[in-house]
Amino acid sequence: MARQEKPVDVVLVGLGWTNAIMGMELAQEGLSVLALERGEDRDTVPDFAYPKMADELTYGVRYKLMAKPAKSTITVRHSMTETAVPYRHLGSFLPGDGVGGAGTHWNGHTWRPMPEELELRSYVENTFGKEIIPTDMTIQDFGVSYAELEPHFTFFDKVLGVSGAAGNVQGKILEGGNPFEGPRSEPYPLPPLKRTLNDELFHDVAKTQGLHPFPLPSSNASEAYTNPYGMQLGPCNFCGFCERYGCLNFSKASPQTSILGALKQHENFAYRANSEVLKVELADDKKTAKGVTYIDENGEEVFQPAKIVVVGTFAYNNVRLLLLSGIGQPYDPVSNTGTVGRNYAYQMMGGATLFFKDKCFNPFIGAGSNAEVVDDFAINQIDFAKEGFIGGSYLLAAQTNGQPIRNMPLPSGTPSWGTGWKKATKEYYGHAMSISSHGANMSYRDCYLSLDPNYKDDHGLPLLRLTFDWKDNDIRMTQFMKSKVEAIAKGLAPDHLTLSFKDFGAKYDVRPYQTTHNVGGAIMGTNPKTSVLNRYLQSWDVHNVFVLGASAFPQNLQYNPTMLVGALAYWSAKAIREQYLKNPGPLVQA
Secondary structure, three states: OOOOOOOOOEEEEOOHHHHHHHHHHHHHOOEEEEEEEEOOOOOHHHOOOOOOOEEEEEEEOOOOOOOOOOOOOOOOOOOOOOOOEEEOOOOOOOOOOOOOHHHHHHEEEEEOOHHHOOOOHHHHHHHOOOOHHOOOOOOOOOOOOOHHHHHHHHHHHHHHHEEEOOOEEEOOEEOOOOOOOOOOOOOOOOOOOOHHHHHHHHHHHHOOOOOOOOOEEEEEEEEEOOOOOOOEEOOOEEOOOOOOOOOOOEEEEOOOHHHHHHHOOOOOOEEEOOEEEEEEEOOOOOOOEEEEEEOOOOOEEEEEEEEEEEEOHHHHHHHHHHHHHOOOOOOOOOOOOEEEEOOOEOOOOEEEEEEEEOOOOOOOOOOOOOEEEEEOOOHHOOOOOHHHHOOOOOEEOOOOOOOOOOOOOOOOOOOOOOHHHHHHHHHOOOOOOEEEHHHHOOEEOOEEEEEEEEEEOOOEEEEEEEEEEHOOOOOHHHHHHHHHHHHHHHHHHOOEEEEEOOOOOOOOOOOOOOOOOOOOOOOOOOOOOOOOOOOOOOOEEEEEEOOOHHOOOOOOOOOHHHHHHHHHHHHHHHEEEHHHHHOOOOOOOO
């Protein structure tokens, strides 16, 4: 028999960005809120304090802040005809672990989606015709518009303390910002980060080629800042320990630096670390949840009663918990029925490394979001019918770190060890810069998430299975971006140039790191036959269950997901506060 705890109004599964937001919103409403976090408790002090966080081997290479595959993993296969095998060593993506989740170890790239991305299916059909959409492509509209989310984008900008140069304020196009972005009601809270040499070089050559460069919107604070919750951030000192690290300087926005310190002051909020939720427990009618069952830090099974359950973990963990809990119908790609697991998507990356014998970039001077960008090849700038693909990319020159284990770019053909490697390292360390393509990834009928029939976790529950591979549409898109990156790179006249873009026939490979931007599987929409959640991120099937995070995306953006993830959490919280609490039940009729 599981131990039963005292009931609460709201139980939050996970304590990263989304549930930090939801916790604050519902605690402000006066509800009793309890968060259950699978991993350890973590805070800037003492966990991220200098000098221990500036340890590349422990955190950058051995992934101390990440979920360990030995404890929690998925299985992976390319097609439905294959048998999936476990993801045994972190590579392609790095799920966070512990309080703060992946929000502790991100770089801070903070993009709003384009309005067209939130209504992608409609945009493609109305602009180019539905006939250009491949028959196996399952892209959808989100069910919520940019205009509806704009106030939440603006507020989350302020919570994060985003540094940037606005390009479109209330419809007015501003020099130095992104002229292709959706309209903002206000500028960024902080000015852009200072430029490094790579930024200046990229900016100048992009301008000469008729492009529109601007600084990357960054959640690395350019100045001292106090956010709406009274949380203080210090100016980024360009230490180069952002991605894979907690910020030791209170400069990178994270759940810890931006929300949790204030949330913990609410007496009606509590959280329990090392508490792994196994299942959302449903009432006999299967239409409402009555709480969750979890394993506590002592290994004891506990039932936590709650009136509302908010699932806000990493994207694929959200999907697995829904499947294990019997919430929604599992997706079947053969019959094209069911919804839970449908529309998994990832990110399409590519890049170039440029080597200069006569330029020193001082790579130890870096920040997670230190970059210059062009968005001239974004989704709303490309003629999909003419180019033969659906999607877009932004191109950026970033300098994030000079860590000698992970960041040692060398020209192609360099020996991988020995005298030749040492000679090249001496000659080229600090003499390289990169230009990257960060692109969208569409969703397809046979790219999905399901429970694995063969592998189980240490509780005897099936692991989640990922079925995914690259498709021709996305390869055509990245090859288009390759030509644009190559043109910019050659304009800089490097001594050596190495290009790395996926070509036709490329298979998805879990070994090299790509991004941690896994999306879909518990998608939002307007039709319960093709979505798990309604437009407020409320389960169509169990009305007191809300599911937050990138699992709600019907396909992936060309941008990093954090801003949209946060804005959707505020959007959902507003609906709970203003509608659901007054009249509990479905917020949208199926």
